[in-house]
Amino acid sequence: MTVIDTNSWQGVRAEVMRRIAEGEWRPGDLIPGEVELADEFGCARATVNRALQDLADSGLIERKRKAGTRVALNPVRKVTVEVPVIRQDVEARGSRYSFDLLGRREMTPSPAIAAQYGLRDDAALVGLWTLHRADRAPFALEERWVNLAVAPEIANVDLEAVSANEWLVRHMPLSRAEFSFSAGNASSSEARLLDCEPGAALFIVNRTTWAGDAPITAVRLAYAPGYVMETVV
């Protein structure tokens, strides 16, 4: 039998979760204050605070000063998704990773891109197209541009040997990233590269990474049909 000590914060969290799971405290209910719980559990208030704060982070409870702590009405709202580096994703599935650098082009931003990222329209960018493979089979298609003003050294990197992603991660500081997830129909060229039917539904991930105010790189990943991103709460 597993004993849960309610004088550890994880024990307190487990006990609170149990009471919610078993309906002892129901959604919308006000639960006892920290001092009261600390007294009941025989631990310090800081320990209760740590536990409740963790539960609030995961969205199971809602806390407000003076108003107290309530069981959330919409318990499952925040989900933490692991967005793996493609190479690790492939290897975790037991396949061998490889990639083909399909193309590379120096370019200036289109008006839309320039506006979106606050770039001058004569900014120097590098466009890169890569096909990621799992056991030689197409896995995901990557379209990326890199801001040369921020990462000029990448112009001299042998991107056949090390992927642009890995080089950037290792050499660029980073402050902020935006992700979006969506679905799109495969274009004819995407279908050819990913070895699927034109129009097939593809899982799309867009990621933009910033260093301070300047965008470093923007990536669009189109996964081969059948890709599923999973998570547990």
Place this chain on the structure above:
Amino acid sequence: MTVIDTNSWQGVRAEVMRRIAEGEWRPGDLIPGEVELADEFGCARATVNRALQDLADSGLIERKRKAGTRVALNPVRKVTVEVPVIRQDVEARGSRYSFDLLGRREMTPSPAIAAQYGLRDDAALVGLWTLHRADRAPFALEERWVNLAVAPEIANVDLEAVSANEWLVRHMPLSRAEFSFSAGNASSSEARLLDCEPGAALFIVNRTTWAGDAPITAVRLAYAPGYVMETVV
């Protein structure tokens, strides 16, 4: 000017993030220990600990006892996504929410479902089909089954008045949920209901919710074309 006090844990976190963002500490580097940082910042070790733990949670640094704290090599791995209740999602976009209950059927699980969730093949389920709308336009199509053994009362609920999701959230305890995100082509019936072309790429969310060992409900949501799930790290 905004002053950051390094004797608050958020201030310490901001300062550490700055040093990483500006390349002072680079990916893979070992950073000073907690006592050293506490001394430098003029705060208690617990404050530094709180800040570094937060950064570790978000994946920016990696910590190991004895080995110390390092700047992560793959900084962006864990992403927290808000999975909103559809009604709130619609209302947050400034539209008016409504839904149509398309169908409802008592059923027993298919062999595949029974095996997946450990149900007897004569278990009683309710199947529900719902179309969610934003300003009357189709927004998402929901297919759901509810385990009557766990939630028998739902058989008597007027699901035209309150959505199954909201009823369940408010009346069922809950312990665990599994999410998956993928893309799929619209079937002809989905296309008709969502008012799009057959074969259009749809963003699909699957969610299964458990109370202890028993599954409560499984939902498949197919969003109308153009739906994007966004997040910032």
Place this chain on the structure above:
DNA sequence: AAGTGGTCTAGACCACACC
């Protein structure tokens, strides 16, 4: 064996939100 992060405590004060 020893060093580093992980956690707990007791007490204190602060900050916000409701009255």
Place this chain on the structure above:
DNA sequence: GTGTGGTCTAGACCACTTC
């Protein structure tokens, strides 16, 4: 004003890992 959560401190001990 007053009550609740939010945070800080100083010190202590524990647990994991590497040596």
